[in-house]
Amino acid sequence: MFSRSYYLCLFFFWLVVLPGYGQDSLASFMTQKDEMLFDHTYKPLLLKLSDDGSKYVRFLIWNQMWMRSTENNPGTLGVNGNPKNSSTDIGIRRARFLAYAQVSPRFLILTHFGINNQTFTGGGVPGGGATGNPGNIPVTVNPETGTGTANGMSAKKSQLFFHDIWTEFKVTEELYIGSGLHYWNGISRLSSHSTLSFMAVDAPIFNWPLIELTDQFARQFGIYAKGQIAKWDYRIALNKPFSVGMGGSFDNNRERPIAANVVNENWATQGYIAYQFLEKENNKLPFFVGSYLGTKKIFNIGGGWHHHADATSSRGSDGTVNYHDITLFGLDAFLDIPINPASGTALTSYAVFYNYNFGPNYLRNIGIMNIGFGAGTSQNGPGNAQPTIGTGNIFYSQTGFLLPKSILGDHGRLQPFGAFTYKDFDYFDESTFQYDLGINYYLNGHQAKITLQYSTRPVFENFIKSSSASEFILQTHLFL
Numbered sequence: 001m002f003s004r005s006y007y008l009c010l011f012f013f014w015l016v017v018l019p020g021y022g023q024d025s026l027a028s029f030m031t032q033k034d035e036m037l038f039d040h041t042y043k044p045l046l047l048k049l050s051d052d053g054s055k056y057v058r059f060l061i062w063n064q065m066w067m068r069s070t071e072n073n074p075g076t077l078g079v080n081g082n083p084k085n086s087s088t089d090i091g092i093r094r095a096r097f098l099a100y101a102q103v104s105p106r107f108l109i110l111t112h113f114g115i116n117n118q119t120f121t122g123g124g125v126p127g128g129g130a131t132g133n134p135g136n137i138p139v140t141v142n143p144e145t146g147t148g149t150a151n152g153m154s155a156k157k158s159q160l161f162f163h164d165i166w167t168e169f170k171v172t173e174e175l176y177i178g179s180g181l182h183y184w185n186g187i188s189r190l191s192s193h194s195t196l197s198f199m200a201v202d203a204p205i206f207n208w209p210l211i212e213l214t215d216q217f218a219r220q221f222g223i224y225a226k227g228q229i230a231k232w233d234y235r236i237a238l239n240k241p242f243s244v245g246m247g248g249s250f251d252n253n254r255e256r257p258i259a260a261n262v263v264n265e266n267w268a269t270q271g272y273i274a275y276q277f278l279e280k281e282n283n284k285l286p287f288f289v290g291s292y293l294g295t296k297k298i299f300n301i302g303g304g305w306h307h308h309a310d311a312t313s314s315r316g317s318d319g320t321v322n323y324h325d326i327t328l329f330g331l332d333a334f335l336d337i338p339i340n341p342a343s344g345t346a347l348t349s350y351a352v353f354y355n356y357n358f359g360p361n362y363l364r365n366i367g368i369m370n371i372g373f374g375a376g377t378s379q380n381g382p383g384n385a386q387p388t389i390g391t392g393n394i395f396y397s398q399t400g401f402l403l404p405k406s407i408l409g410d411h412g413r414l415q416p417f418g419a420f421t422y423k424d425f426d427y428f429d430e431s432t433f434q435y436d437l438g439i440n441y442y443l444n445g446h447q448a449k450i451t452l453q454y455s456t457r458p459v460f461e462n463f464i465k466s467s468s469a470s471e472f473i474l475q476t477h478l479f480l
Helices: 004-017 023-030
Strands: 045-048 056-071 086-104 107-118 161-172 175-182 220-229 232-240 249-251 256-258 268-276 298-315 321-340 345-357 363-366 386-390 392-402 413-425 432-442 448-461 464-479
Parallel strands (some): 249 298
Antiparallel strands (some): 056 086, 056 464, 086 107, 175 220, 220 232, 249 256, 256 298, 268 298, 321 345, 392 413, 413 432, 432 448, 448 464
């Protein structure tokens, strides 16, 4: 098992030693052979539907692969049922296909599908059977006896599903109206973030507080309006959240109610409004950019909300059922500016404050691509799970600095970054801090990049932080 100090040493080698290796020696190493230089430019995947190009279909394809070494939470079991202190794996974080068509100056249609989070233990077809093979595909686990079963969850043949399906109509230059399964989310900029341009290796997940409960991978059915008026950018929506849940409970040991989602058919409202002090951002699609890499001057301050009436419930000490609204607020600021145009340096910084109310003591643990088994012996659960979403307050910030282009020359760009998270959930007796450190190696901007990140998370026992654990992620990201 590699220690945390090993990961930190390796990380700081990337972060400090490589960029500081020396411009001349590094350039000499990178240019030993002319054939190492490649032309990475390409034209977008575009199908013109009119001679002047005003009507078109645009296609986007992207893959994000993760290779990880994870320090597991206490009490985690491996696939064989034995204790597992650490795990290594490789998997698909995202594999997506998106197409949108501007079929006239006033109509737009968008379809987005793909898969997420497939590992060697999970992410496959539900009900795939003991061998993970759906249907009646014959698989003999023990060919000598013709008997036997494969252990673990279904991991193979993951099914594509739709992330977005919506259509849009232009009313005026300042007002567009659309409907469908959409991503025009409220609460914060990060709640409608593009997965193509993350600065950190991924989102912190609590930016999508309804993820895979009352939404379908951060999308809900609804009717939205969006547009820009002067320097104001807005998006508002009336949604019909997915109906899930069995309701909450009462904690007899601590004598307090615990809220959880309840089946209901109430509509929800959401919105996000931002003021753009410098350049305007493109809002043709809902996906906010994470880092412009010095190509724009952006400074925005925004705020948003999500409200869903009677969406959770809890019980009193006498068994009485009490219903609670989900009321979520966010306030954020985003800065992305070039520092020295000649050298190509640029600063990207984002900060957001969330106030979440799901009802008393609501809490959700989430582990991205979690390959840990068992219940665990901490309040985190197994693997890399951690308390992620709940009633309370969250502050999150991230900052990255695009290093001078002379460091790697024509071979790409480097961007070290760091992120900080403060969580104060009502469920626990104390608040916690955690951090992420990493570096992006841009071979061709966000079209082709490699990200290395070291992340920490708190481990809770008896409602206080008892220790911390870490995860080391290497991501390859490509999109066309």
